[in-house]
Amino acid sequence: MKKITFSIGGVHPNDCKLAADRPIEVLPIPETLYVSMAQHLGAPAKPVVSVGDKVKTGQVIAEPGGFISAFVHSPASGTVKSIAPRADLAGRMVPHIEIAVEGDEWAEGIDTSDALIAEIPEDRAMMLERIKNCGVVGLGGATFPTHVKLNPAPGSPAAEALLINGAECEPFLTSDYRLMLESPKPILIGASIMQKILGGPKCYICIEDNKPQAIKVMGEALEELGFSNMVVQPLLKKYPQGGEKQLIQAVMRREVGSGALPISVGAVVQNVSTAFAVYEAVQKNKPLITNVLTVTGDCLPVEKQHNYRFRIGMPLSYIASYAGGIPTEAAKIVSGGPMMGRAIANIEAAAVKGSSSLLYLKESTTRRWTESACIRCGRCSEACPMGLEPFLLNRLYKGGLTDELEKNAVQDCIECGCCLYSCPAGIPLLDNVRQAKLQVMGIIRARAAAAKAAAGQANK
């Protein structure tokens, strides 16, 4: 199949997939787990257990706190020790349920066997319900609740394509790659389940060509399973291919309008690990309490790099010390990749559903450059996958020109980091553009709220 890629902007960082050949290992459960109530995008979950309660693995311990929210399940069996605020990886206080682990006894009704269940149920509502009850969220980074995405609002166009995102365009990260190599069939069955829920759109398994092994393994598994309306789509390596809008443009040659959802062009994008979680939820009734995380970095020898299957609630410091401790050369620890990941301010923070890596970066790699004058080389606009002009947005932000910022589409920024990455003058473009975006988004929201209020007034 012809390799394709998105057409606007993009950069080619060195892919540094150092942990690619390290199989997934299962982490032992520590004595205490701290389960965050903010595991997903949207409203935090509300605890439904109290201090002193006995919980089993996979038992619901918190329910959704709003429409866009998700269930949270106990990652181990034990006793609820406390429900109190604890610092997350940014150092902000978030409610956590602390569980004193006593074992790993699973709640009833959960299939914990390794047997592959290829037969897909017919009942669409049941499958959606299971995905919701198992607390499945998008594991590609945004942790958007999956059941909301798979159940588009009435009136939206029918889904024409389901894109399973195995691009893993972020350098260093190998968790999706390992999952594709080790569990290709569950991923494909999960994809097929989502296909069925969406009403049978064509499904593309999108994988970048720097992972030929994954393309091969997934292709073979697809042949064996014999799914007809599904293809493996190789992509030319380019960052940020895994961005929702970029992937849709690459595969479907359609562009999602500003502020619109992918479904407006008939697309639904789900990550491969989400597909895996959907498989586990629907076929095995297994809630999302584990995910794969890569311990990697440019200051770690390959033999010290790992891909781990972790349970949510494990302190990152525990994972780090199990993997052999934080290397002395590490100047920055990132959760996620070097382009879009978040710097960890508090290593004691607990792992969440969306945790994808512990990335150790050397001082020389990660140091921000001293800012010098803009030489108007245009590299930032060339790199921007949304076709924005970061140098201009930076200038407008400094001048406080919010109207101009909105006209120049600052709210479309996906914060991929290509502009700052490619700026030869080391100008903190994204830092400023992000603030500008937040400011303009606030204005747009306020305007919408005012319009709504005015409409309400008129109706009275």
Next chain:
Amino acid sequence: MAESYIVSGNPHWHAPVSTKRLMLDVIIALCPAVIVSFLYYGWSEILVMAESIAFCVLLEWAITRFLMKKPSTIGDLSAVVTGMLLAMNLPSGISWWIVLIGAVVSIGVAKMTFGGLGQNIFNPAITGRVFLLVSFPAQMTTWPVPSGFIHNVDAFSGATLLQQVKILGAADADALVSLQTLFTNIGGSAGEISAIALLAGWLYLVCRRVIKPWITLSIFATVACVAAVFHAVNPELYTGALFNLLTGGVVLGACFMATDYVTSPMSTWGGVVFGFGIGFILMMIRYFGSYPEGMSFAILLMNMAVPLINMAFHQKKYGRK
């Protein structure tokens, strides 16, 4: 384990391309032309080059240090590039004080008064050259007989091919230029002497992705087209495409001066329009102006139009018309 880890917004690393690296690439790209002119003109050429670079760097250092009271910016090597480009526009063996005046105008007037690198409207080296050309026309157009290590020059002492046009007429001048000129030499300043060396440097920059080729190609195409049309109408009055491409400062200007980041448009199509403007103005000056050469003026005029071009040509935005 370190005491405190760094926290910053994404991205957490950086492409290995800095301003300094880009400028270094331009310096490397200029080297073939410098070597060729050294071979033709000998040490006097190197002397002018050294003077020009030294004056430019010293001036920038002094201005940032004593007038602007800011940290010095000479580390980014942009002053070295300006110095080299200025020297390439000067006849070898020119007096040091003229070089100094050129450096003062280039760095002091064209660059630093606007706030330094990135703020200037006009290309500094060209501004310096034009100032010298207007102020010292005699010294600036007296080309010494090549005195270096190669002596196969069809030497035009005192006048370049373009000046021959005004003396001999178009048809005779045209006959002096063939494709071979590309490989041998063209009389003139260091930057004009070997088209092939300049093109080699330009190719290096394009391959290293330091610059995009569109501005240069657009200039070449415009010059060739305009010249071809006029030549076809009246070969007695107007010189041909090849003659116009290979003579004077076209190659140097198109490859190194017009492609200066700061004073050229950012978008590809903006670059094409910019190149067209330069090519067209250049040909108008050559055919109808009183100066034999107009590359510098053409670039300076189009420099002024860059903010307008930037306003007119924007990147295609995702998901928007």
Next chain:
Amino acid sequence: MNSTLILTIVILAGLGLILALLLYFVAQKFKVEEDPRVGKVEECLPGANCGGCGFAGCHDFAVTSCAAPDLSRHYCPVGGDPVMQQVAAILGYKVEAKAPQVAVVRCNGTCTARPRTNTYQGVQSCKAKAWLYAGDTACQFGCLGCGDCVAACKFGALSMDPQTGLPVVDQEKCTACGACTGACPKNLIELRAKGPRGMRMVVVCRNQDKGPVAKKACANACIGCGLCVKTCTHDAIVLENNLAYIDFTKCKLCRECEAVCPAGSIIGVNFPKPLDKEAVKARIAARKAAAAAVKEESK
């Protein structure tokens, strides 16, 4: 020769005349009628265009105040009462005097008091930093130290103290326009009454964590022990979310809270004499003993 000269002069003079007339007519045609009081009001205003009044600059203040039925929504914090009296005189309105205010930084997390846990790299802006994470120390409420407030101040009243890493307010220059209060993403700066001869009591902390957590993060943090609330005889202190707050309209500047605060997070400024903690504590003890005696007697 002569005729050319005359001709030139005539043409130029004529041209000038025609253009001047043109300009005059255009100016007449597009003249904007404005309340003459607006100019007068604007003349009294400080002209800093700081926006502290809530309007888009001094001109906007003048225009809206002339159109308003009274001056209840208009107060120039920079000019204060003298300016408002002038404005009221022009417009024929009455204004009530307001107590002069000053910006107060409610964080005392100096470099030595708060152990660093992280180092920030990136654009020097508190707003950007606050979006990213809780801060360089374990206190998620404290000053981020990038100086957004300093940049917001149009009067040069704020500066960063390199020793402490905290902003310092120059009381003489501060006009209480409130620009800094909006600029601080941690909401650390408050406009408080300047107090008689500048004397005032402030809780210089915003940490709402429980005592031990707060103490661990910062040696100067309010631990929410409530001793000050129990001591205050003027009902001026409230404890909310593990944090004490002094209501400056009720505070009588007795400095008892400062004396009893174990964390040292209540600070009195501009008092002529340093606080004699033991004497104040003895006074409180004596009062409590007397109260207990009265209670005993009534039994």
